[in-house]
Amino acid sequence: MSAERAETAETAGTDVLVLGGAGVDTIVYVPELPLPYADSYMVPRVETRAGQTGNFVALGLHALGLRTHHLDMIGDDDAGDLVRALCAERGVAFTEVHQSGGTKRAVNLVGPDGRRLSLYDNSRSLPEDRLPEATVRELAAVSRHAHVSITHPCGYALPVLRAAGVTVSTDLHNWDGEQEYHETFAHQADLVFLSTTALADPERTMRRVVERGRATVVVATAGAEGSYLLVEDRLTHVPAVAPPTAVVDSNGAGDAYAAGFLFGWLAGEPPLRCARYGAIAGAFACTVPATASDSIGRDELLARAAELETA
Template sequence: MTEFDVLVVGDANPDLLLRGDVRPRFGQAEQLLTAADLVLGGSAAITAAGCARLGLCTALFAAVGDDVFGALVRQQLTECGVTLLPADGRGAPTGLTVVLSEPDDRGMLTLPGTISALRPGDLTDELLGRARHVHVASLYLQPELATGLAGDFRRARHLGLTTSLDTNWDPAEKWESLSAILESTDFFLPNAAELHAITGRPDPDEAAASLVRNGTTVVMKDGARGARAWWPGGSCTAPGRPVDVVDTTGAGDSFNAGFLAAHLSGRPITEAITWAAIAGSLSTRAPGGTAAQATPADLPT
């Protein structure tokens, strides 16, 4: 018997979420904000929180520092019902992201700190063996981990786990090849812009087809339109749920949580992307990534 339904691997840090007149004007200009929130951030942490809220027994493998931001992360993960399995932060401070949020877009400034601390070999067989599924987030913020992830995913599959990956945006915009990793990835969860950048193909159908031929199921976040999925032998779409949007931070991570909750409860891909699209939509009802995440009652039975 495994200990956890899902082991989420990646980043955990506070998000300082600023709303209002957030586009900086230099020259010592002072601008007034309408709101500021210090909330749990990091794609992996938000995904883990969403999984726990949807009833999965969830562990997060991430590095946080022994500092005030690290204490905040640990407290909020505990409140969300996530078990933190601490990785070696190698003396770095806890990472931080400043989110400049506008109604239809956002910019992000990130201090990597412990976010980039994970290394090849950190995902041991003992660690992987504690879960049914392993999900890796924010890969491009963890370049050292990325060099060994193909082997980690192969070992995970050998141990009987299913695997998923959400790279998030590449700050360097190099979009280095993921082909070796994706060959051992059951579910790849990009948004449309990331799918285009990673494959070099602007048409989503063509981009997904280039990955599906190696056996990977592609589940694409499609903004307000919901979700699209492609797998060997099929494809489908699912609409989002109309909501009054307050903040889109972490919506893609809540989308991931909805998908994983459905997958790990044995639901088919057509239902899983419906859960994902609804979970992503509902998370935008409040500031930050975790305050308005979906509960089981929000999803179709």
């Protein structure tokens, strides 16, 4: 699709508009993490592929049968071509806006146990980058929900989404609970995801998000320890789900969790069931190599959820 123009004929009836988070990762498999200093390493594989947080959420939602449209800024470069090709191959509608600094890039170091360390190139985004307000408004008008990545152009789009009347979710990732930048997103979303990785007191941070913003549901993912769900002043621990096969990479697990949760949330399911859907989707993602971008499908997700409920 062309830059700075939404193709509304193709997006009418969109379930989820995903804003931001399109980019390319170079995956490097390393013998251990942290990686000790050495002049050089021989590694089994290095591969570059499209897929950052917005891409993975959009792909996950699409695989679950939700009508999904992705909007972001990318460059006229080889990395941008990879993003365009991924969306076209998977059938995810994509509206691109030109990013003069080029397409977002990162390097992911992946250890034998599936843990990853991401190194983001912050030279691609410029302070003046924006998603065109008219494009955001046009796409939001035909969408039920918007999931917003925490890139700075998306922060400027939040008031437009609120005015359009769509519900909004965001993922704060490894927020420490203190950095002001993240508060723009945390306080303007109805549903907030974040990781416990950098939080000294996850419950305190989750409650502050509710107290200071508009969120009615806050979810904190904790890897193998499961996740925590805050709804109506009640904090609930949701156990992790055993992956269906061996864990090979945790890359994209949080994005898969968000997609699974949103699948249930948009279907009107209770938050606890949504969290279980998220746990199932996240566990599946851990079995997919970082060089791939497979997502759990609707039938498999529901079948697995039914098994867990009857166990």
